Amino acid sequence: MNKQLCTCPHCLTQQQESTGAISTYCKHCHMYYRIEPVRMRRVVRLPKENRVLKCPACEWSCRVVSSAMSSQCENCGTYLDLRNYRIVGANGDPIFTFGSVEFASTAQYRSWEVVADQIFVAGRVHSGLRAFTSIELQERGSVRGCQRAPLIRVAERADVVAVRIEADTLDVQGVLRADTIVLTGTLKVHPGAAVVAREIICGGLDVARGAALQGKLTTQLPAREADMLNCTSQYDTGARAAQSVLVAEVSEAQDASDSATEIPAAQTDPEMAGQPAAPAESSGPALSDMAATLPGAPGPRRKSAFLRREISPHRITSRSFFASRVGAATPSGATSSKSAGYLG
Amino acid sequence: MFRLQHIAPSIIGPGLRLRGELSFERGVIVGGTVQGAIATSGCVHLTATGSVSGAVRADAMVIEAGGRFEGKVTIGEATGLLPREEKGGPFRRRRTA
Ligand SMILES: [Zn+2]
Ligand SMILES: [Zn+2]
Numbered sequence: 001m002n003k004q005l006c007t008c009p010h011c012l013t014q015q016q017e018s019t020g021a022i023s024t025y026c027k028h029c030h031m032y033y034r035i036e037p038v039r040m041r042r043v044v045r046l047p048k049e050n051r052v053l054k055c056p057a058c059e060w061s062c063r064v065v066s067s068a069m070s071s072q073c074e075n076c077g078t079y080l081d082l083r084n085y086r087i088v089g090a091n092g093d094p095i096f097t098f099g100s101v102e103f104a105s106t107a108q109y110r111s112w113e114v115v116a117d118q119i120f121v122a123g124r125v126h127s128g129l130r131a132f133t134s135i136e137l138q139e140r141g142s143v144r145g146c147q148r149a150p151l152i153r154v155a156e157r158a159d160v161v162a163v164r165i166e167a168d169t170l171d172v173q174g175v176l177r178a179d180t181i182v183l184t185g186t187l188k189v190h191p192g193a194a195v196v197a198r199e200i201i202c203g204g205l206d207v208a209r210g211a212a213l214q215g216k217l218t219t220q221l222p223a224r225e226a227d228m229l230n231c232t233s234q235y236d237t238g239a240r241a242a243q244s245v246l247v248a249e250v251s252e253a254q255d256a257s258d259s260a261t262e263i264p265a266a267q268t269d270p271e272m273a274g275q276p277a278a279p280a281e282s283s284g285p286a287l288s289d290m291a292a293t294l295p296g297a298p299g300p301r302r303k304s305a306f307l308r309r310e311i312s313p314h315r316i317t318s319r320s321f322f323a324s325r326v327g328a329a330t331p332s333g334a335t336s337s338k339s340a341g342y343l344g
Numbered sequence: 345m346f347r348l349q350h351i352a353p354s355i356i357g358p359g360l361r362l363r364g365e366l367s368f369e370r371g372v373i374v375g376g377t378v379q380g381a382i383a384t385s386g387c388v389h390l391t392a393t394g395s396v397s398g399a400v401r402a403d404a405m406v407i408e409a410g411g412r413f414e415g416k417v418t419i420g421e422a423t424g425l426l427p428r429e430e431k432g433g434p435f436r437r438r439r440t441a
Binding site for chain 2: 203208212213216217218
């Protein structure tokens with residue numbers, strides 16, 4: 001408890017009292033006296049509501065605490081999921097979150113659509129993907145379905161097969177095969193990267209020497225543009241707004257080495273996995289570094305300070321099973337090697 | 345937004361209209377209108393005023409915002425990154441699931 005030092009007005013003896021106390025009896029002379037309200041009383045810090053989200057149901061701008069795991073729309077009461085997910089193994093749970101979703105290399109996900117703030121794909125995804133900020137397709141990532149995000153990035157050494165891609169900016173450093181690519185902005189293909197598509201519609205193009213591109217390309221045709229806007233309007237309403245209003249937050253996110261040490265704690269107590277107690281964004285620093293160097297990347301990133309929630313095909317009941325799964329899914333070694341993958 | 349990073353000796357200025365198959369040794373900057381195929385071992389740089397309808401074969405390509413293009417592009421054939429001439433179309437379906 002917070003204590004304050006009080007002085008008896010009768011005998012001038014000092015004694016400790018709780019900061020909440022308004023009167024007391026002197027322990028020395030046993031006289032009753034009032035305690036002056038303490039101006040320096042420690043202020044209880046309420047978490048700052050420093051993140052603004054657009055409600056997917058009513059488009060109301062909701063202010064939420066950045067470290068919150070979930071919230072409710074202030075206007076219509078819709079549940080807002082703010083957790084980060086990491087998908088391992090075969091899974092098909094529907095996901096709509098304002099946090100990030102990471103499909104691990106072992107993931108085999110099959111669903112209708114995944115909606116999140118940021119999506120990272122290293123596994124096999126048979127689903128549409130919609131991100132408010134960005135989608136990153138990593139090594140061995142494969143997506144069957146439509147992808148929509150302001151920024152879509154195909155990482156170096158990634159070999160991605162996607163069906164349809166809709167974005168403002170598409171940044172390719174690996175190999176991308178797609179049926180249709182529709183961009184309001186620029187398609188950028190870095191040296192050593194390749195894009196093969198049946199149809200490409202874009203506002204601009206930048207294919208560097210040493211890169212490869214093949215497909216039927218169209219820019220800026222009025223009819224096409226109208227068509228394109230129809231496609232993008234679905235994410236426009238929520239995504240762009242959410243992107244623009246995501247408030248930068250300098251968080252207490254710890255570095256990768258810290259997060260690696262948090263993992264054993266989760267192993268010992270499965271209940272803790274979903275709790276915000278341990279800030280562990282394993283790939284946080286590496287990702288934000290990467291994003292900061294990207295051309296056209298939306299500026300400040302939100303670093304969340306809570307554990308990713310593991311999704312497995314089976315509900316986790318056995319403690320030992322969970323321990324082995326978490327250990328296999330996010331060992332500290334994988335964290336560092338993955339970070340190296342992003343940056344290398 | 346874009347730099348003229350691939351300096352090309354040939355320039356098709358605004359107001360110039362060309363039709364037919366064009367070949368450039370060291371790339372081309374297109375500010376005018378081209379109807380037909382362009383082949384070069386350099387860079388095809390389409391400026392905001394440029395317009396090309398036709399196939400392009402080049403080593404690099406830049407289209408500035410506002411530049412108009414319609415046609416098949418094959419960039420960086422020499423890199424070996426592109427799939428071999430395919431039967432069904434450029435989208436080579438690979439079994440992933
Ligand atoms: Zn006293
Ligand atoms: Zn609402």
